[in-house]
């Protein structure tokens with residue numbers, strides 16, 4: 104249909120991609136997700152959506168696959184959520200991280216410039232770009248000082264997005280999103296790891312949980328609310344970048360405290376620090392000043408920290424109960 108809005112989402116198999124696809128389907132878009140070829144399918148997070156979206160192969164490492172996709176689909180909007188997004192892996196695989204997370208953005212922007220410069224583009228920027236923060240809270244004007252190859256790669260993606268706006272007049276936006284979590288979070292990230300670990304202890308499936316830095320402070324929000332802002336940014340008259348977060352900060356220790364308490368336990372006997380989970384360089388403290396988004400996009404987070412932890416723990420308990428073999432087997 105000529106009037107149908109078409110959208111391409113990279114990273115659709117990830118946490119945010121799955122929530123964004125749900126939102127865009129609800130809004131009536133024709134949603135195409137770009138997936139990379141793998142020997143086995145990895146569609147767990149979008150299994151409930153596969154009959155309502157289209158999946159097409161492409162890879163941020165392969166320029167021609169991006170050009171062909173845009174030529175075939177002629178999307179009105181592109182959301183670039185694909186990345187190597189795990190900070191510790193960026194220390195062990197810094198070059199691959201740069202290829203995906205940094206250069207991948209330029210490949211996509213070049214494809215847009217070549218195929219259709221009217222396409223609106225969203226780039227998934229990150230609070231990790233702030234790194235060693237010079238001021239707190241962090242807003243759109245806070246200087247960047249990244250502390251990981253991931254943060255450096257994201258900063259490249261951020262600047263190139265802005266440069267294509269200024270140099271070629273493309274409608275490109277960066278959302279500088281602080282940590283956002285959900286039951287669909289990858290299991291290696293600390294919130295999901297704590298939710299799963301605490302649930303395992305409570306169900307008698309584990310005796311302890313090993314973590315790294317318990318004093319790191321993060322501004323954690325609820326992922327389904329954060330994808331709303333990605334869409335909102337592309338509906339504005341002009342392309343503008345925004346910081347998105349809750350404005351509230353908690354330590355990983357507090358996350359443990361609330362998660363175990365929700366299960367009727369004191370976290371202290373169960374949580375141990377294991378040096379292998381410490382990073383070569385740590386971002387100690389992140390806190391968002393999202394007042395510009397409140398003002399201009401009328402966006403505010405709705406789920407509190409305690410509610411977020413409880414949503415994640417409840418989901419883990421349910422999942423583990425479903426997976427647990429019946430008694431006597």
Ligand code: NAP
Pocket residue numbers: 113114115116117118119120137138139145161162163164183184185186187188189203227228229230279280281282283284289
């Ligand atoms: P995620 O769950 O790790 O998902 C990453 C996605 O990228 C997956 O779909 C993955 O596909 C895809 N991908 C990786 N390399 C690719 C490549 N070479 N070509 C095509 N696709 C590739 O990440 P997320 O938490 O949803 O985050 C979404 C985006 O926001 C990421 O760019 C992340 O860096 C950024 N971000 C996240 C947060 C947060 O707190 N979640 C905060 C700020 C920014 P496979 O399934 O094939 O691996």
Ligand code: F7E
Pocket residue numbers: 188189190228229230231280281282283291292293294296313314315316317319320321355380382385386
């Ligand atoms: O770590 C500490 C760790 O891996 C959070 C990504 O989505 O958000 C995410 O990056 C904090 C860090 O997320 C463990 O040292 C302690 O201080 O959950 P994380 P992250 O590194 O903040 C940003 C905004 C992104 O853009 C990224 O893509 O928790 N921590 N113990 C631990 N972290 C992990 N993973 N595992 C531990 O055992």
